[in-house]
Amino acid sequence: MNSNKEIGTIGVLTSGGDAPGMNAAIRAVVRTALSKGLKVKGIMHGYAGLLNEEFIDMGMRSVSEIIQRGGTVLYTARCLEFKEMAGVIKAHEICEKNGIDGLVVIGGDGSFRGAQDLSNVGTPCIGIPGTIDNDIACSEYTIGYDTAMNTVVEMVDKLRDTANSHSRCSVVEVMGRRAGHIALNTGIACGAAVILVPEQDFDPERDLLARIRYAQECGKHHFIVMVAEGVGKAEEIAQIIRDNTGIDTRKTVLGHVQRGGSPTLRDRVVATQMGYHAVELLTQNIGNRVVAMKNGEIVDYEINEALSMKKGIETKLLEIAHCISI
Numbered sequence: 001m002n003s004n005k006e007i008g009t010i011g012v013l014t015s016g017g018d019a020p021g022m023n024a025a026i027r028a029v030v031r032t033a034l035s036k037g038l039k040v041k042g043i044m045h046g047y048a049g050l051l052n053e054e055f056i057d058m059g060m061r062s063v064s065e066i067i068q069r070g071g072t073v074l075y076t077a078r079c080l081e082f083k084e085m086a087g088v089i090k091a092h093e094i095c096e097k098n099g100i101d102g103l104v105v106i107g108g109d110g111s112f113r114g115a116q117d118l119s120n121v122g123t124p125c126i127g128i129p130g131t132i133d134n135d136i137a138c139s140e141y142t143i144g145y146d147t148a149m150n151t152v153v154e155m156v157d158k159l160r161d162t163a164n165s166h167s168r169c170s171v172v173e174v175m176g177r178r179a180g181h182i183a184l185n186t187g188i189a190c191g192a193a194v195i196l197v198p199e200q201d202f203d204p205e206r207d208l209l210a211r212i213r214y215a216q217e218c219g220k221h222h223f224i225v226m227v228a229e230g231v232g233k234a235e236e237i238a239q240i241i242r243d244n245t246g247i248d249t250r251k252t253v254l255g256h257v258q259r260g261g262s263p264t265l266r267d268r269v270v271a272t273q274m275g276y277h278a279v280e281l282l283t284q285n286i287g288n289r290v291v292a293m294k295n296g297e298i299v300d301y302e303i304n305e306a307l308s309m310k311k312g313i314e315t316k317l318l319e320i321a322h323c324i325s326i
Contacts, residue, residue, distance in 0.1 A: 007124075007282050011100040012058075013043035013050060014072040015079075015107035015114065018259055019130045019144025021267035022072040022106055027063040028275025029104050034060055036283055041100055046107075047114055048079040050091050055098060067268055070147075070261045076107075079114075088117040095123045102282040104275070106130045106143070109307065112290055116303040124287020126278040127303065130271075132258055135179035137309035138301045139292035143274065145181070146266040148258045152186040155254055160190065160224060169212070169223040169249040171238040175258050176228035180313050182258070187226035188321050194223070195321050196237070198230030199313040204240050212245060215326040223247070273298045 012029045014022050026042070033040045042062070044054035056062075066073050081087040095103065095118075102124040105115040108131040115125035129136040132148035152174055163170045172192075174182045180197025187195035193215045194208055202208075212223055227237055234251035241249040263271070274291045277298045281289055290306040292299055301309075 007038060007101045007285060009039040009041060009099050010102045010104060010279070010282055011041045011043050011050070011055070011095065012074070012104040013046050013106070014074050014076045014130065015046035015105060015111035016076060017108070017131060018071050018076055019132050019142070020070045020147035020259070020261055020263035021143035021271040022130050023066040023069050024263060024268045024271035025106050025128055025130060025143060025275040026072070026074060027067050028272040029279055030058045030063045031060060032276045032279040036279065038279075038283070041098065042074050045075045045077040046079060046111075047082040047091065048077045049075075050094060051079065051081060051087060053094055053098065068262050070259075070263065072106075082114050085117070088114070089121055091118055092121045092123045102126070102287060104128060104278045104282070108133075108136060108142075112303060112307060116288065116307065119288035119303065124282060124285070125303075126281050126287060126300075127290040127306070128274045128278055129290065129292065132182070133176055133179045134181040135176075135311065136290075136292070137311035138290055138306035139294070141270060141293045143267055143271045144259075144263070146264045147261055148175070149182055149186050149189070150264055151258050151261055152182060152254060153189050155257070156186065156190040156224060156226075159252060160222075163222040163224065166248065167221045169225060169238075169241055169247045171225045171227060171234045171241070171249060171251045173227050173229055173234035173251065173253045175254075177230040179311070180228040180230070183226045183228035184313060184317055184321065187224075187325070188317065190224055190226065191325070192224040192226040193220065193325050194225040195318075195325065196225070196227040196231045197313055197318075198228050200318070202231050208237065208240065209244050211325070212241065212247070218326050220326060
């Protein structure tokens, strides 16, 4: 969508779950916009802050020393009001009243649907994918994914030490309600004996117990089972193992520790690239787009197209994992 109105002031907000690298994206948006002669308003607490007019003027120094910080300096919040058209229209009117000509939204699918609605009523929006689950279909990579995986690997490496010492099985539940990308990649990186992802049907005998028994036959005496939260609760899976094998099995739910921490180099660089690209689009009076990565390059898609795409698990990686995991 191209707007006939010249962009003078842009707003930037973060929405949905926080992800390491969001601050790097905010920094890139602000400094790119200022370098092009635009004004920037930071919007606190996502769409809720937009409806409450929680705006701050942002300058070059307002984003100093944030590129290395996890979380989001603009904060984030859920906003049920924005799911209704009345809330969207109110947001558009607030943007007009405050001179906000375009908006950069950093978040996930739900955040992009809000951006889509806002674009449709006249406020040009650009979405930047920020979610640790890497579950944005139009983009092969999302901000925060690399940092989250490195956090998981660090934690599971510590668990392996104690699992080995006590000949235990550790069932590790990681984030991924609808997507198993974290579980699959960290499972391979941590040498998990079993990796369970929501993209595949889960049969306890075939996918769990048979693999553990086979690993035992090969001489293995301690085990890591990596499970995405969308498959089932770690405690229930641990109980299945205890009841059927007699192995001392403990569950560990890593939870929100995966969202935190200083972003990795990759997340900082990709966030910066995407933030720059978002502002480039707005300065060309282009809205209703989602910034994405394809074949390692930064590209963009129309929001309707982006939201209609589907993203599956990497089947080759699954094949590799099943081949080498014992």
